[in-house]
Amino acid sequence: MPTCKEVSRSIAADELSTAGWRQRLSTQIHLLMCRHCRRYSRQLRAIGEAARNLLSDTPQDPGSRERLRSSILDQIPSGTQKNSDPRV
Amino acid sequence: MSTASLLDDPDLAGRIRQMDREALAAVVDAYLDQVVRAARGAGLDRQQAEEVAQNTFATFVETAPRFEGRSHVRTWVFGILYRKIQEARRGFAKDRRMDDIDEVFESRFDPTGSWSRPPQGPDDDLFAKEARQEIGDCLEAAPEQQRMAFLFREVDGLSTQEICKILEVSATNLGVMLHRVRNRLRDCLETKWEQA
Numbered sequence: 001m002p003t004c005k006e007v008s009r010s011i012a013a014d015e016l017s018t019a020g021w022r023q024r025l026s027t028q029i030h031l032l033m034c035r036h037c038r039r040y041s042r043q044l045r046a047i048g049e050a051a052r053n054l055l056s057d058t059p060q061d062p063g064s065r066e067r068l069r070s071s072i073l074d075q076i077p078s079g080t081q082k083n084s085d086p087r088v
Numbered sequence: 089m090s091t092a093s094l095l096d097d098p099d100l101a102g103r104i105r106q107m108d109r110e111a112l113a114a115v116v117d118a119y120l121d122q123v124v125r126a127a128r129g130a131g132l133d134r135q136q137a138e139e140v141a142q143n144t145f146a147t148f149v150e151t152a153p154r155f156e157g158r159s160h161v162r163t164w165v166f167g168i169l170y171r172k173i174q175e176a177r178r179g180f181a182k183d184r185r186m187d188d189i190d191e192v193f194e195s196r197f198d199p200t201g202s203w204s205r206p207p208q209g210p211d212d213d214l215f216a217k218e219a220r221q222e223i224g225d226c227l228e229a230a231p232e233q234q235r236m237a238f239l240f241r242e243v244d245g246l247s248t249q250e251i252c253k254i255l256e257v258s259a260t261n262l263g264v265m266l267h268r269v270r271n272r273l274r275d276c277l278e279t280k281w282e283q284a
Binding site: 003004005006009012013014015017018036037039040042043044046047048049050051052053054055056064065068069071072073075076077078 | 107109112113116117120121124125128129134138141142145146149193197200201202203206207209212215216219220223224227238239241242243248259262263264266267270271273274277
């Protein structure tokens with residue numbers, strides 16, 4: 001059975017996605033039995049969620065997005081265009 | 089053809105290499121918002137983030153004839169973005185071999201590997217609420233490269249393989265960085281909660 005330190009390290013380092021089934025299973029069992037590691041794991045999940053929330057909360061205003069988009073598209077050379085409307 | 093189906097075109101790499109305007113525009117449309125958001129997440133203000141986005145796609149177009157399609161076009165774009173962010177933030181801190189947070193993590197366990205100082209904080213719902221309010225401050229305090237790794241994973245949902253290519257680090261290295269940044273963010277929130 002892995003220790004709390006091993007479990008929390010592997011969760012924070014995203015090791016479980018590539019770990020073998022034995023390690024994944026023993027980690028799950030540890031989490032079932034250990035409320036501290038469970039709390040740690042849930043806190044890390046909440047932190048990821050908070051970051052997603054923060055960055056989706058600051059939308060770009062549509063006007064400046066459109067200006068940025070067209071100034072980028074203006075840099076694309078038009079010689080090799082396959083279609084007259086790039087958005088079709 | 090819609091942007092999404094154009095990106096699924098099996099000959100996308102070929103069309104990008106030939107500077108097919110439609111294909112290049114589809115890439116811009118598909119990733120512009122993500123690129124601006126990632127630049128904002130890296131700590132740049134709105135104007136800097138837009139400049140970085142502009143430079144990123146300018147380089148993407150310039151280098152398009154060399155795109156071989158061995159990696160996903162998104163990985164290619166984000167790799168350029170990452171270098172532009174580094175240029176925009178002179179003194180960009182790469183992850184160090186030694187980091188104080190490693191000791192902080194170690195100090196929470198006894199010699200048998202059990203928690204000696206278990207994670208503190210309010211119950212899950214309150215913690216999530218606090219995290220939403222304070223995460224911005226805590227992210228700002230994190231080293232740049234760790235923060236980018238964290239945001240690429242959590243916000244952009246990129247795979248380990250993609251993030252490693254973008255940041256030019258090994259998978260082991262990325263694991264260390266994610267471990268450090270998550271513990272740093274968790275610690276930051278815990279400290280704020282204890283001081284409140």
